Amino acid sequence: MISRFPALLARALCAAGLILASGAWAGQDPATKDQVYSTVPGASAPAGKSYSTESVSDPVAQAVKERFAQRFSELSVTAVRRTPYGIFEVQLGGDLVYTDEKVTWVMEGPLIDAMTRRDVTRERQEKLGSVAFDELPLDLAVKQVRGDGSRKMAIFEDPNCGYCKQLHKTLQNEDNLTIYTFLFPILAPDSKTKSRDVWCAKNPAQAWEDWMLRGKAPATAECEAPIQQVLALGQKLMVRGTPAIFFQDGTRLNGAAPLEMIQARLGK
Secondary structure (H helix, E strand, O other): OOOOOHHHHHHHHOOOOHHHHHOOOOOOOOOOOOOOOOOOOOOOOOOOOOOOOOOOHHHHHHHHHHHHHHHHHOOOOOOEOOOOOOOOOOOOOOEEEEEEOOOOOOOEEEOOOOOOOOHHHHHHHHOOOOOOOHHOOOHHOOEEEEOOOOOOEEEEEEOOOHHHHHHHHOOOOOOOOOEEEEEOOOOOHHHHHHHHHHHOOOOOOHHHHHHHHHHOOOOOOOOOOHHHHHHHHHOOOOOOOOEEEEOOOOOEEOOOOOOOHHHHHHHO
């Protein structure tokens, strides 16, 4: 799995003289830095307040967006949303950072809700990255059907991704499942070659399973593999690392999630 935080922003923050660290505040008064730590909606939110999950008309948020854009002109700000904790969520494509109203500091997540132990940043990214399953171009994916295939999931995977191989081991005993694998070669120089060989194999699903579960490399094969189309699709869907899992209910998970979490999305 590759880092979701863009190196460009890290360079921009350093250039601005801000200290950036995972889960750390930059430029905030030490006396108050522990007073605000989560942006999750729900029981732990201040009474009477709610988390703005959509880009609604908010003049303060708009002002924050303009200030952020002025300070980091090399970055494209997708949206800024107010949270119930007096801080603002700044969306940069599929990435999230947090700041105050005057943009005097910037924080990179993950934000963890202290009451529920939920990773708020990850949940927000999954929501922002949700996609209608039926709109995925499944003809560009390697299709594997087990049992009646009634449960469906689509996964962006790199053939050299260790987390992807771990995910295959997690799923190897799951039945009545259809897996659509989008071969997404981003990790190593030979990822494209392996992806091509799998796609062009006589039985792509078997070739992929042999490689991911048993380490049996696919035989060299030549054909018109849709590698560039899948790379473009991943960029459109803000896939920043592998595996990226998409479910029929429109939700997504990033990384080798535990079986229980995947089953909850699939429906047992």
